[in-house]
Amino acid sequence: MSQLRQINKAIRSTIALWVLTALLYPLLMLLSGQIAFSFQANGSLLTNSQGRVIGSALIGQPFRSNRYFWSRPSTIDYSTTEVATTGISGASNLAPSNPELLKRIQAEVTRLKQANIQPTADLVYTSGSGLDPHISPEAAQAQVQHVSTARRIAPNQIQKLIDKNTDGRFLGIFGEPGVNVLKLNLALDALQPNL
Structure with a gap:
């Protein structure tokens, strides 16, 4: 039972980090670039x-x-x-x-x-x-x-x-x-x- 709990915890951590680093952070950078540096961000x-x-x-x-x-x-x-x-x-x-x-x-x-x-x-x-x-x-x-x-x-x-x-x-x-x-x-x- 403890091993299943560890696997479940690892999967949840991986998904949470993936959402944070692959979705939220890039979205935050895109929005801040468009708001603060629109001219530069658009070429x-x-x-x-x-x-x-x-x-x-x-x-x-x-x-x-x-x-x-x-x-x-x-x-x-x-x-x-x-x-x-x-x-x-x-x-x-x-x-x-x-x-x-x-x-x-x-x-x-x-x-x-x-x-x-x-x-x-x-x-x-x-x-x-x-x-x-x-x-x-x-x-x-x-x-x-x-x-x-x-x-x-x-x-x-x-x-x-x-x-x-x-x-x-x-x-x-x-x-x-x-x-x-x-x-x-x-x-x-x-x-x-x-x-």
Whole structure:
């Protein structure tokens, strides 16, 4: 009889812990995320002036128009390729001596110079994830004249937008400041909505 009582107690404990850890705790986390951090919990999605979702503030997107700031290059093309739709991210894993890497870098430098943009490291090299939504403030500065000419906007107006869309260091000490390219380009469109 005592053994049956122990088995019954073990089964009840297992069910109680399962309900607590597999149902109640995840539900509590879901609700607290939706209430306290709704924007982040739903993917940090950004919308245009018409309210249409155009991307996430956490994932880089390609911009090639002269009217916009350009993002870092991506080895996976920022989910515009068939491969990336499966959720793959990551670096190319090409060694610095690999001819393919050297050819890609040279092509990127040539493209930037043809657009009259001074190449910076983050405009030439891909990020580790291949999805980085930020460029350095220096890379944004290198593109000010390019965007200013294409949009016919004074460089000081563009500088204000760069300053507004620059994320500082995490907790003031970790990481480097970065400019979110999608947010900056949305701010440019808000400045000139008819273009």
